[in-house]
Amino acid sequence: MIELDEQDRAILAALSRDATQTAAALGGRIGLSQPATWRRIKRLRESGVLAGQRVALDAQALGFGVTVFLGVKLATKGRVSLEDFERAVAAIPEVQLVEHVLGLYDYRLRVVARDLADFERVLRRRVMTLPGVGDVEANVLLSEERRPGPI
Amino acid sequence: MLDDVDKRLLRQLQAEPSLTAAELAGRAGVSALKATRRLGRLQENGILKGQHAVINWAALGYVVGVSLRITLDKTQSRAFDEFMEGARTIPEVTEIQTFLGRVDVRLSVIALDMAHYQTVYREQILALPHMADIEALMTVATLHNDESLPL
Numbered sequence: 001m002i003e004l005d006e007q008d009r010a011i012l013a014a015l016s017r018d019a020t021q022t023a024a025a026l027g028g029r030i031g032l033s034q035p036a037t038w039r040r041i042k043r044l045r046e047s048g049v050l051a052g053q054r055v056a057l058d059a060q061a062l063g064f065g066v067t068v069f070l071g072v073k074l075a076t077k078g079r080v081s082l083e084d085f086e087r088a089v090a091a092i093p094e095v096q097l098v099e100h101v102l103g104l105y106d107y108r109l110r111v112v113a114r115d116l117a118d119f120e121r122v123l124r125r126r127v128m129t130l131p132g133v134g135d136v137e138a139n140v141l142l143s144e145e146r147r148p149g150p151i
Numbered sequence: 152m153l154d155d156v157d158k159r160l161l162r163q164l165q166a167e168p169s170l171t172a173a174e175l176a177g178r179a180g181v182s183a184l185k186a187t188r189r190l191g192r193l194q195e196n197g198i199l200k201g202q203h204a205v206i207n208w209a210a211l212g213y214v215v216g217v218s219l220r221i222t223l224d225k226t227q228s229r230a231f232d233e234f235m236e237g238a239r240t241i242p243e244v245t246e247i248q249t250f251l252g253r254v255d256v257r258l259s260v261i262a263l264d265m266a267h268y269q270t271v272y273r274e275q276i277l278a279l280p281h282m283a284d285i286e287a288l289m290t291v292a293t294l295h296n297d298e299s300l301p302l
Binding site for chain 2: 001002004012015016017018019020047048049050051052053054055056057058059061062064069071086089090093094095096097098099100101102103104105108110112137138139140141142143144145146147148149150151
């Protein structure tokens with residue numbers, strides 16, 4: 001596993017805030033030369049710590065007014081049903097996240113929709129018809145904050 | 152409102168955020184000048200909010216991921232604010248979401264191993280104010296994670 005020093009941490013924190021900044025601009029802010037900053041970014045990428053970037057869009061302005069988290073319990077279990085379920089659920093365009101979890105539910109899904117009526121359509125036609133699906137619990141997202149994490 | 156060109160550009164950008172404006176233009180089938188102008192406008196409008204590096208916490212040794220679903224004591228008028236304030240001070244909390252539904256708040260918590268999780272849970276999470284109930288889902292695997300909007 002890769003060890004991080006203070007400057008690596010500063011680079012990770014800065015890129016989490018804004019991944020579009022150049023190595024020169026970022027280096028300038030943390031007191032490193034452009035080549036030194038670039039080398040560190042490259043090392044963080046190669047070790048898998050920097051795993052790409054995410055585009056933040058205003059979902060509301062783009063007409064996606066509702067995000068819902070679903071807890072899904074499978075009615076039937078067994079290797080085949082898990083694989084069928086996983087393949088089918090990941091193919092639904094409105095499903096952004098699929099996590100296999102341990103606890104009250106078997107899967108946790110993040111679903112985006114235009115409004116509640118659109119969500120109901122996705123839930124009825126796409127989610128409830130998935131192979132093996134049992135209990136489903138829905139919670140509508142009101143607010144979301146991403147924290148920097150332990151860096 | 153967005154037209155087809157904007158949507159094509161955003162779709163390509165979501166699919167591969169590291170592309171330059173010229174590469175995006177090529178994929179969306181418009182001139183580089185037009186792409187640059189459109190992306191600039193999307194930024195000004197606040198629709199394109201920015202880009203953030205994605206950190207793979209497992210590569211830094213944080214292999215435990217737990218989703219804590221919390222019900223708050225809503226008889227306390229400041230329950231939400233005070234709970235969130237406290238949750239923000241815990242470095243291992245990477246996401247805070249609030250919901251309409253059976254669950255009020257969800258925290259994503261990461262830890263180095265189960266012993267570390269136990270420490271974070273007992274000493275920091277359980278010290279948060281106004282919790283009425285807490286339920287944990289442990290992440291076994293993330294099978295699909297793509298926050299792209301289906302534009």
